[in-house]
Amino acid sequence: MLTPNMNYSHLKASYLFYNIAQKVKAYQAANPDAHILRLGIGDVSLPLCDAVIKGLHKAADDQANASTFNGYMPECGAPFLRKSIADYYRGRGVELGDDEVFVSSGASDELGDILDIFDSSNRSLIIEPAYPAYVDANIMAGREIVHLPSSRDNGFLPLPDEDISAELIYLCSPNNPTGAVFSKEQLKVWVDWANEHGSVILFDAAYEAFIEEEGMPHSIFEIEGARTCAIEICSLSKTAGFTGTRLGYTVIPKDLVRNGMNFNDMWVRNRTTKTNGVSYIIQRAACEVFTPEGQQQIHENINVYKNNARTLMKALDKLGIWYTGGKNAPYIWMECPNGMGSWEFFDKLLNEAQIVGTPGEGFGKCGEGYLRFSTFGSPEDTEKAAEKLLELLG
Structure with missing residues (x-):
């Protein structure tokens, strides 16, 4: 009888970003007019140069x-x-x-x-x-x-x-x-x-x-x-x-x-x-x-994402929230405020500010109590997310 690769039985039931997508889908279905600010999955938003x-x-x-x-x-x-x-x-x-x-x-x-x-x-x-x-x-x-x-x-x-x-x-x-x-x-x-x-x-x-x-x-x-x-x-x-x-x-x-x-x-x-x-x-x-032309053009796009990072970092600095990343990377890793857990804070951001981040717990036990923001979204959505963070947590 054929034996499957039983190592697959040791995997988690579903992938982190699938779980996020399901939560966002359920929220969108309940709130069809809501504009969700997606700072979770690290997909790019700008076209090829x-x-x-x-x-x-x-x-x-x-x-x-x-x-x-x-x-x-x-x-x-x-x-x-x-x-x-x-x-x-x-x-x-x-x-x-x-x-x-x-x-x-x-x-x-x-x-x-x-x-x-x-x-x-x-x-x-x-x-x-x-x-x-x-x-x-x-x-x-x-x-x-x-x-x-x-x-x-x-x-x-x-x-x-x-x-x-x-x-x-x-x-x-x-x-x-x-x-x-x-x-x-x-x-x-x-x-x-x-x-x-x-x-x-x-x-x-x-x-x-x-x-x-x-x-x-x-x-x-x-x-x-x-x-x-x-x-x-x-x-x-x-x-x-x-x-x-x-x-x-x-x-x-x-x-x-x-x-x-x-x-x-x-x-x-x-x-x-x-x-x-x-x-x-x-x-x-x-x-x-x-x-040379390609390098100039891709860095113009990268600078858009880095400006997004600066926008979010400025908001977190005003709030006095600890974070790393942003300066040399397209991700910001922030400590969840008020001792909240990763998924607890994820739910709060989604339900109260329509912001989607990535719960740190999904990256392993050491990520509990943190949340990751991607800076690959549009500048408009990033600006709006920063404003909502200040309103929600200020």
Whole structure:
């Protein structure tokens, strides 16, 4: 008799954002005229920039002519895009070969798929609060999870100690959900620890383009020693609005070796077996992101979201509410007022101010008592939400 993957029985009954959607749906049904201010799910609201749109149209036209038509693309990514991404890193002083960049259909896909190249006996350390997919992907794979708690006391940026024992380390900076960013000194502690213990860091850099503070690392490969202990996974979803277009990339240095196995070679073998590559049209459009014109335009959009963050931060400052994030990230992680629980505060915001945030408890036990705001909404809705926060909590 066939046996299903019983690890799925250990998953929570439903995903965090599904629960939020159901609550919002019920409220909207009871209040059909209400304008809900959605600061919960981190989907972008601005359209793709002109450079990307032109790239999409040009690539679509290429597919209409035999001389420029493209069928299957290289499984690890088109050479033109791999070079553009590597050049982006090299422009920040990171030494990287084109063949150390792998093009994917998105960071979320890679964060789960990458587990294929690690033995199932390897334990995964996940800092809480955490992006739920980290936890769920490891549960599905039957992998033991080591939970490292973080808190306001350490700015939600914990460092390793000798009590920790894990082979895979998930680091996300700027962090989802807290918006906190590791400094170079803090990342160096993690890199040194990983090299000392033979562990591998899975570094989620999906929000690196939002870092505005000078000297803060955008990539773990800015840290000495990272090439022998880290894999970086990034995305154009929030950087360039590709949430509906789907493209990301993974960086695996050729220096990353364990037990005589080279992880770059292993990932080449994995991708050439399990994928047929990302479409030519999407890769051509993505290439435009890394041009001077594309960089200028995507940062114009990013600045809209960062202005949204400043609007919310100003309101929270007036209210005297503690928070982290916002400055270098598209998320604001606020402490719930008056000792309220995460879902209790979520319900209060929805029912009394028509504001939707994300309850911190949904990101793990350490998130209880906090709530996450996304800054990807429209400026108008964000301004209105800030006004309503001041009215409700002032």
